[in-house]
Amino acid sequence: MATYIKQHAEDAAHVTGDLGVEVLGVRNDALAARSDTNGDYTPIATDSAGVVKVANFQQTDLMMSGVTQVTPKFSAIAAATSGDNTLVTNPNAGKKIRVLALMLVAGAAGNIYFTSDAGGTVIFGGSTNKINLAANGGFVLPFNPVGWFETAADANVVMNASSTGPFSGGLVYIEV
Secondary structure, eight states, X not given: OOEEEEEETTEEXXXXXXXXXXXXXXXXXXXXXXXXXXXXXXXXXXXXXXXXXXXXXXXXXXXXXXXXXXXXXXXXXXXXXXXEEEEEOOOSTTOOEEEEEEEEEESSSEEEEEEETTTTEEEESOSSSOEEEOTTOEEEEOOOTTOSEEOOTTOOEEEEESSOOOEEEEEEEEEO
């Protein structure tokens, strides 16, 4: 059985192979120009003979936000003051910061919440329903490809802490 990579039924690119399923591809002119793609379509994966294989892994070096490629970025968390602590500074005009994963440990008991800029809108936790952490306690937000929370455009990721902590950990984010 032939397998097709296609965007529209009237516009298909044929790929040899006997996988028994149709595999959808996405037209992307920038990717189409690459030598490792099949014409105007980007296959999920191919073997050494060029046969399309369905990928069963998460790509980690780049992601898609709609039709825009985005690169996951990493930021350490090292906060030791009460009040607002900027965790990620937004360097790109018009962009939002979307947090995909986070790990945080509190060196002393305290509570936190996250805002879009200092004194801004609460985006995770709450100013009246704070995330309470015991000394040497913490939490993990595992990888979530759609994100746990995001800032407003042009805003920084800020953690508001009720104590001096210290708070340590890290987060993974993309700019959208």
